[in-house]
Amino acid sequence: MKQKKKDLIKIAIKLFARKGIQATSVQDIVSEYGISKGSFYHYFSSKDELLVDIFQYYFDHILRLLKNAEQEDLRPRDKFKKQIIIQFDFFIKHRDFIMMVLREQNHSINEELRKFFEKNQYEIYKYCEKNILSIYGEDVKPYIFDTVLVYEGIRNAYMGITVFKGVNVDLDQLSDFILKQIDHVVRHFLEKKNPPITHVNIEDMFPRCKKRKSNYYRF
Numbered sequence: 001m002k003q004k005k006k007d008l009i010k011i012a013i014k015l016f017a018r019k020g021i022q023a024t025s026v027q028d029i030v031s032e033y034g035i036s037k038g039s040f041y042h043y044f045s046s047k048d049e050l051l052v053d054i055f056q057y058y059f060d061h062i063l064r065l066l067k068n069a070e071q072e073d074l075r076p077r078d079k080f081k082k083q084i085i086i087q088f089d090f091f092i093k094h095r096d097f098i099m100m101v102l103r104e105q106n107h108s109i110n111e112e113l114r115k116f117f118e119k120n121q122y123e124i125y126k127y128c129e130k131n132i133l134s135i136y137g138e139d140v141k142p143y144i145f146d147t148v149l150v151y152e153g154i155r156n157a158y159m160g161i162t163v164f165k166g167v168n169v170d171l172d173q174l175s176d177f178i179l180k181q182i183d184h185v186v187r188h189f190l191e192k193k194n195p196p197i198t199h200v201n202i203e204d205m206f207p208r209c210k211k212r213k214s215n216y217y218r219f
Contacts, residue, residue, distance in 0.1 A: 076135045083131070118206065118208065143190075
């Protein structure tokens with residue numbers, strides 16, 4: 001990404017957080033940066049496209065952090081634990097922007113952004129699948145989607161109180177707790193030999209995404 005485009009994204013993030021998405025115009029952004037509207041439209045076709053690129057900017061940032069953790073010489077479980085902490089820490093640090101987007105989501109979420117969120121969810125599911133298989137092995141494969149859903153449910157519940165409600169928790173303790181709950185889920189499935197709750201795979205849930213390999217899955 002070119003530096004000027006990055007600068008425009010950073011300025012837009014600052015203005016959106018300060019004024020809100022709807023109240024911030026393209027003119028506000030270019031005036032803050034000191035360039036013409038023509039220069040803005042060289043990089044973005046509209047404010048909607050800029051908003052998609054802002055989320056992509058955040059997504060790429062956290063992806064780099066997760067990939068760095070993936071490359072460390074750690075056991076799969078310790079690696080996953082570190083990545084859980086990274087996710088919570090990242091979203092807590094960017095809480096103000098996330099909360100602002102949620103406040104304006106009925107007006108600011110365009111179709112391209114909806115597609116981005118769908119792709120992002122697919123990437124997250126594939127990332128979870130890879131980590132769970134690396135910890136528990138191929139035996140858990142028939143139950144992988146159920147296990148991913150349980151993990152996502154627990155994680156999202158704690159994201160809700162830490163990011164959206166501002167509740168302070170010990171992230172090391174929280175990551176241990178989440179992984180222990182996944183231990184219980186996997187043990188239940190493998191010891192009881194019950195059939196899976198769901199009989200679909202991740203790709204079935206995201207037909208528009210399954211043709212392309214996940215960025216997470218290429219770790």
